[in-house]
Amino acid sequence: MIGVHNITKTYAGNTVLNIEHLEIPKGDSFGLVGNNGAGKTTLFSALLDLIRPTTGHIENSGIKVSESEEWKSITSAFIDETFLIGYLTAEEYFYFIGELRGQNKADVDALLAEFEDFFHGEILGQKKYLRDLSKGNQKKAGIVAALIGNPEVVILDEPFANLDPTTQIRLKKIIKDLAADPNVTVLVSSHDLMHVTEVCERIVVLDKGEVVKDLATSQETLKELEEHFNK
């Protein structure tokens, strides 16, 4: 589904990303962990063609992301607040994304109904612009917007950060459900080792831009990760 080939990204002589080869098959649930500055967001931004790698290329469904834009219709993401339109209400934002992804209002409403629990009554009908919501609620809106339009690739950068415990548990269930769908590839990054090991079948550890571990999740994974980061 997603292939990373000889990617490097260098800022003023400083290499922040250097991945020779990384293959993420369709239906995978892929977790990315690493300390600050390990290159997680850089990799995700490159996957979305938001930054241009210094060398190498990335393929999404066999399409080079920097050459064609065909992959955009099957890919969705929530990276940070720059994916939110601050002056819209949550509903308006969802409908806008829906329209861009070929979904009418009824489709969007049907999808939103599934997330009533997750929203916890704090997103819909709030009479507030997104910019006036709390960080956690903004994140909820952004994550759900990334699920509109049946995307085949879902990229979430640090989805657990800023969320309250209840919402974290609900989000884990949402991601697990997504991952259970053989047509959906989920990519998640996190600083929380417990959460990633719980929701992802495969975990890759980045350190200073390089892949240092590539694990299929098992009973021992959490321990192994903790040892790695405790060095």
Add this chain to the structure above:
Amino acid sequence: MFKHFISLQWKSFWRSASASSGVWMKIFMGFWALYFIGMMALGGWGAYKYINKELCLDPLTVVSRFLIYWWAFDLVFRYALQKMPVINITPLLILPFTKNKIVSFALGKTMLSFFNIIHAFFFVPFSILLITEGNAPVLNVLLWNVGLIALVYANNFLNILLNNKNTLIYAVGGVMAVLGGLHYFEYFDVTQYTAPFFQGLYESQFLFLVPIIVAIGLYIIAFKSFVADLYLDAGLATKSETVKTENLEWLDRFGKTAVFLKNDIKLIKRNKRARTTVLVSVLFLFYGLLFFTGAVEAYEGPVWKIFAGIFVSGGFLMSFGQFVPSWDSSYYPLMMSQNIKYREYLSSKWWLMVMATFISAILASGYLYFGWEAYLAVVVGAIFNMGVNSHVVLWAGAYVKTPIDLTSNKKAFGDKQAFNLKTLMLSLPKLALPMILYAIGHYAYSPYAGYLLVALAGIAGFAFRNMVFDKIERIYRTEKYKTIWAYKQKK
């Protein structure tokens, strides 16, 4: 203690991204400041001379009469533009500074504001002339000035108190506008009642104490309310409005473009910065008065008529259009990772500009008062704006990489992007081309031939729409990564 504040201020000024953005910006700002100072000084000098020589009246009496309007205008102007001193206070709250110190520094900072000092450039030359030419007693002139300075500072503190109280300031502005109107049409002259006070500042030796006491009183009240409000959920809270979800379904007839068009209309309605551009474009509507009334001699030439026509109908096109992708800067990565056709995105902005130009042209029908030829210039200008300038503006916008903070009005006037060479080059044909075309028609044949040429160029512009959009699309693609990067740079 104050040493710390001052060093923080100093760093925040010089290290802010906008200040370090280049020496050009500083020179530009310097020029503006000098221009204002020069105009004010010239105004002070000119006012004295004009009233004295041309009207044969006592300059002091005349100026004193109109000071009530000056006072009200100053207050409204401050309210619109002067920034509140609340920024950057939050991190200081838990440091070992007393609240009184923080507040007195913040208030003291506002006293040095440009809005207070600018008045001196009018009143100092005026007062000097009063003393040297009018033989007015030095002491009285000084007292008059002291009174006015106190009034300026009273406004300064009043503005801090009134902050966020929209209705009050609209009331003051509204009342003054009505009084001004009544005065102009000679129904009721408010200055008859207020002039004695301002005149009294000069004549009486004690009246100047009144504004001083008022200013001190307002300072104390502002100080107290500021200290009491120094909490995150009170004075330092960011305001949030209650809003309703809007559908704007009537726009759906524009097909795919409607998705963006709806968004753009919300953008303009809901963001301070975008609303300002609409306000500016309304002001542009009146710009033509300078030309068609013959108020400014330099603008008498026939070619200037078309210049006016372009500006009157194109205010929105120029003020909004020049920042086109930047309006979406805060969520540009979202746009770039969605399945968006640049053409639909662009044509939404294009439609917006065309509609605004059309509406401006209709609103400008007031110029029929100056003869239908004046209005013809506006209509022809509108056609040229819609056909040619709308494309040029979008094209130039493709090179704009200044992020816009939608929620603040800062930098609404005079952005450093004005010095982007490419945009500057591309803005030339917007004004020069129609003037040249008109001049060719006008001098070769007749004024109507000039208008016809400009209008034809506008109509021809529509034919090139697809070609230009292709070109812009390509620029957008190649500039994409640079633009995303630039928009990430916070101010």
